Amino acid sequence: MSHLSEDQLDEIIDRERTRELAPLNEWRTIAARAREEGLLRESQSARVWGSAQPWLQAAAAVLILIGGITIGRSTSALPSSASLTAAASAPTVPAPDAPVSAAVTPVSASFTSVDDAAATLDRAVREYQRASQFLAANNSAPGTIDSVSIYAARVAALDKIQAATERALQTAPHDPVISQYYLATMGARVATEQMVARPVALKGF
Amino acid sequence: MFQETSTASMVTKYESEMPIDQLDLKRAISGDERALQRLWSQHAPHIDAVVRRLCGDAELAADISQEVWMQIFRALPSYRGDSQFGTWAHRIAVNRTLNALRKIRRLAKLEVDIEDDSAVTEMDSDRTFVAESIEQAMGRLSPGARAVFVLHDIEGYTHGEIGEELGITAGGSKSQLFKARAKLRKLLAHLVDDSPTVAGKGKGHVASV
Numbered sequence: 001m002s003h004l005s006e007d008q009l010d011e012i013i014d015r016e017r018t019r020e021l022a023p024l025n026e027w028r029t030i031a032a033r034a035r036e037e038g039l040l041r042e043s044q045s046a047r048v049w050g051s052a053q054p055w056l057q058a059a060a061a062v063l064i065l066i067g068g069i070t071i072g073r074s075t076s077a078l079p080s081s082a083s084l085t086a087a088a089s090a091p092t093v094p095a096p097d098a099p100v101s102a103a104v105t106p107v108s109a110s111f112t113s114v115d116d117a118a119a120t121l122d123r124a125v126r127e128y129q130r131a132s133q134f135l136a137a138n139n140s141a142p143g144t145i146d147s148v149s150i151y152a153a154r155v156a157a158l159d160k161i162q163a164a165t166e167r168a169l170q171t172a173p174h175d176p177v178i179s180q181y182y183l184a185t186m187g188a189r190v191a192t193e194q195m196v197a198r199p200v201a202l203k204g205f
Numbered sequence: 206m207f208q209e210t211s212t213a214s215m216v217t218k219y220e221s222e223m224p225i226d227q228l229d230l231k232r233a234i235s236g237d238e239r240a241l242q243r244l245w246s247q248h249a250p251h252i253d254a255v256v257r258r259l260c261g262d263a264e265l266a267a268d269i270s271q272e273v274w275m276q277i278f279r280a281l282p283s284y285r286g287d288s289q290f291g292t293w294a295h296r297i298a299v300n301r302t303l304n305a306l307r308k309i310r311r312l313a314k315l316e317v318d319i320e321d322d323s324a325v326t327e328m329d330s331d332r333t334f335v336a337e338s339i340e341q342a343m344g345r346l347s348p349g350a351r352a353v354f355v356l357h358d359i360e361g362y363t364h365g366e367i368g369e370e371l372g373i374t375a376g377g378s379k380s381q382l383f384k385a386r387a388k389l390r391k392l393l394a395h396l397v398d399d400s401p402t403v404a405g406k407g408k409g410h411v412a413s414v
Binding site: 002003004006008009013016020021022023024030031034037039040170 | 238253274275358387393
């Protein structure tokens with residue numbers, strides 16, 4: 001048997017050097033090991049749910065519920081800028097047309113502590129809920145014939161808001177204001193989507 | 206043949222092809238799964254290739270690769286960005302792989318191999334073995350010779366660097382490389398026996414694994 005020349009071997013080595021090889025393991029295998037060792041955690045946007053403080057989690061849960069209720073109830077009054085604004089706004093910022101109690105602290109107020117701010121937030125959520133119930137009970141204007149297109153436009157707008165807040169959360173995962181906007185937007189989007197999927201509901205309720 | 210190419214030059218080329226997003230890196234350091242996955246996806250082809258070539262055995266390499274990546278993830282918080290991430294991770298991969306191989310005693314006789322001509326001990330089996338790729342051929346090298354060959358000719362380490370990694374002298378590294386290349390030239394000779402250039406007949410064989 002003959003031998004390769006040194007140059008011929010170098011040629012083969014050059015080719016080997018640049019050859020791409022598939023990873024030896026799948027990511028899920030690596031991830032499972034890393035998770036066992038506590039080296040890996042869920043991505044930041046998903047982690048917002050788990051790492052938020054209890055009061056924030058509670059507020060977020062209420063927000064999603066209220067967002068859904070408000071959006072759903074306000075379908076009878078499309079287009080209702082008041083309810084839309086309320087759904088997409090942070091809970092500490094009352095909707096301009098909503099009958100919000102004066103007990104809610106203005107957003108410009110200064111808080112003496114985190115607990116103070118959290119208590120204010122709780123009050124705002126309760127007021128928000130009451131305002132939503134009031135709207136649902138008293139605002140019975142008929143929907144427009146363009147309800148579906150309006151809902152679709154709303155979903156598109158909410159998608160953009162959700163994408164923007166998601167990006168913001170990548171940078172500031174623990175920011176409570178961004179988190180609340182994000183969660184409220186998610187809740188509003190789910191509710192709107194449900195309304196689009198239920199044409200009967202567009203006519204009346 | 207034995208020119209002293211530096212590790213930095215080769216890895217720098219590799220880095221320039223795969224820029225690391227600094228924000229992604231920060232997220233990975235904090236343990237973010239998506240960021241870690243992106244980091245792995247980007248570097249696994251190169252890192253795993255180093256492990257595989259050093260091991261000479263795909264199954265063993267897969268096990269060691271897991272350890273390598275765990276070590277990279279564990280060490281991420283200590284990564285200061287003084288060197289390119291690929292260079293840093295590559296160094297961990299080489300060290301971890303060589304340590305693992307030592308542990309399973311595949312390199313236990315490395316020093317002895319340098320004194321002995323390992324090519325001679327396998328001469329009989331080599332007569333009937335025809336490598337279809339350089340990877341297969343590398344698998345026929347002794348662990349020590351394979352390590353020196355991979356680190357020098359594939360990864361671009363200098364003999365001094367190899368000596369430090371393997372605990373041998375630069376001269377010992379050169380000796381091992383000479384034997385490794387001689388054996389590879391013989392094992393891969395059939396790739397060019399019937400054609401004037403390697404790129405002809407050999408291309409398909411070398412590309413296949």
